[in-house]
Amino acid sequence: MKASQMYINTLRDVPKEAEIDSHILLLRSGMIKKMVSGVYNYMPLGLKVLKKIEDIIREELDKVGCEEILCSALQPKELWVESGRWAKYGPELMRLKDRHDSEFCLGPTHEEVFTSIVKDYVRSYKDLPLTLYQIQTKYRDEMRPRFGLMRGREFIMKDAYSFDKDEDGLNKTYDLMYKAYSNIFDRLGLNYTVVLADTGAIGGSLSHQFMALSNIGESVIIYNDNYAADQEKAESLPEIEHSLEDLGEIEEVYTPNISTIDELSSFLNVPKKKIVKALVLKNYQTKEIFVCLLRGDRELNRIKLVNFLGANEFDIDFASDEDIEKINSNKGYTGPLELNHVRIFADKEVPSIKNSIVGSNKSDYHLKNVNFGRDYTCEVLDLRLAVKGDKDIVKGEPLNEERGIEVGQIFKLGTKYSGSMKANYIGIDGKEKPIIMGCYGIGVSRTLQAIVEQNHDERGIIFPSNLAPYLYAIVPVKYKDEMKDLSDQIYSLLESKSLSTILDDRDKSIGQKASDMELLGVPYIIIVGRDAKEGKVEFKDRYNNTTEIISKEELLKRIK
C-alpha cells in the first residue's frame, strides 16, 4: 500500500498517559488510540496485527476440534443469578439497565452464556464432547486501568468452553487445549512459561496460566526446574526450626510505641524469624474476624486464606481498629493469647518457632517465650506467600522469582456451572448427569501488547515476520526520477508475490519516513537512494540490525 493513502499517525512526543515501552510504542506508532481510561480504539495498523494474532489462535483451536461462535457482550442478569455470580462477581461487573429497568451486564467472561446455549442443545452423551469458542470484546470495570491494553476496562479475549461427559473426557480436552495454547504462543513468538494458577472467581479444580515473561508483568512467578506457579498459588516447603533450646517461661516485655516487626526486631535485637506476626482480617460479608499468624519475616498470601475460607476475595480485608479492640486486642500488639470471638490460623512455620515473641494484646507490651502447643494452639495451614529462595515442594530445591504478563489461562471447571445451571445430559446408563466443563481464555489485546513489549528496540517495534502489519517498506529518499522508478519496480514485484509492502511515497524527508517505518515495526526496510542509478538499494534488516547495499536482483533472491 502507498503510504500517502494510509492512516499513519506517528507521534514524536511520548504521550503523557504512557509509562512503559509497549504502551508508548503502541500509541506513538498510531496502532491504538485512547478514548477514555482503559478503553482504546484500534487503528488500521494495530488492527492488522490483532487480526493476525486472532487468525493464529483460530487455526490452532480449529485444529484440535473447536468451533467458533460469536455471542453478545450484553448479558441478562437472570443468567448470572442462576450461576450465583450476580452477587459474587462484585463491582468489576459492568452492570446496566434498559428502559424497562431490566438489568444486564457487559460480559467479562461467558461461562453462563455458553452453558445456557449448550444446555439447550445437548440431550445425550452422544452430543458430547463439544468445545466452542469466540473472540470477542469483554468488559471489566477495573479499579485501575493500567498500561494501555495491558489492563483495560474493555479488552478482546478469546474464550473457549469445553463440554465433556466425564472427568476423563475433560482431562483429554484440557491436555489438547494445553497443547493448542503452547502452539499458539510458540507461533506468536512469545517468550513464555506455563505455571500452576489459582482458579479465582471463575472457580474449578485445576488451572494453568501462560505467562509472557517481562519485568513489567503484573504477576509474579515462583519457579524452578521442578515446579512453577503463580505466586498467588505457589506453595513452598515450610522452614521448620529444629532448635534444642529449652522452653522458657512467658515473660512480659515493655515495648513502647513499637508496633511493627521491623521496629520490634531491632528494639529487642532478635531475628524476625523469632517473632510471630499476627494479622487481623475480617470478612466484611459475614462480619467474622480472623487472626492469621505468620513468622515475622513472612507475608500473608491472602488468596490462600480466601480459598481456605471459601469466601469471596473482595469480602476479605484487614479489620478496623475497632474490630481489633472487639476481640480484646490492640492494634500493633495483637498476639495469639487471650483473644475473644475470633478464629485463629497459624501458618505451617509458626508451630516450630521456639520461645517466640508475640503481641500481648495490650498496648506497649509484647510477650517472650511463647510456644505453640504449650501456650496456645490453633488451626495450622499454608498461609504464607512463597518467595524466591524458598524450597520447592517436589524436590526441595531453591525457587526463583520472575515477573510475567498473564496472556492465557486454562481451567478445569468440572460441574461448577453445569451444576448450578442444570446443564445435564442422559448418560449411556440412562441416568441424567451434569456436563463436565472446562474453560480457556486468551487475552488477545493484552497479547498484542506483550508481543510489543518483548519485540522492540529504541527505534520502534520489531514485529515477528508472521505478525508484522507489513513485511517490507520501500523508502525512496526522494520519490522522483530513477528513485521513483526503482521503488515502483520493487513495489510491484513484492506485490506480485503477495508480500505485504508499504511504499513510502510521502513528500517527507528520508529521516522522517525511515523513522516511521521503524517505529511501526516493519522488519525489512528497503531504502532507495543515490545508488538507484546502478539499480542498487539499501536493505535494512531490523531483526539483526544490519544494513547492506545490494542490487535489485540480489534483493529478489533474498525475499524468495
Place this chain on the structure above:
RNA sequence: CGGAAAAUAGUUCAGUUUGGUAGAGCGCCUGGUUUGGGACCAGGAUGUCGCAGGUUCAAAUCCUGCUUUUCCGACCA
C-alpha cells in the same frame, strides 16, 4: 477504594508563586530552498486555559465544589 500528582493549541509543555493583551517546540497550511536519518527560510491558522460556582474593577492565576487523567497500593484476561 486509600495515598500522591496533574488538567492550558492536534501534541509535548511554559505561564499560576506576586491577578492586568493566551505563549513556545513539534505538528498543520502557503510560498520558497532542500533531500542518506524527524532539514532550513519567510509567512499563516489553531484555544470554552477540564466543568460549575465564588472573590475582584479585572481570574489560566486566588477560594469552594465537582469531573477527568496519570502514578503507587489493594483487584484480574
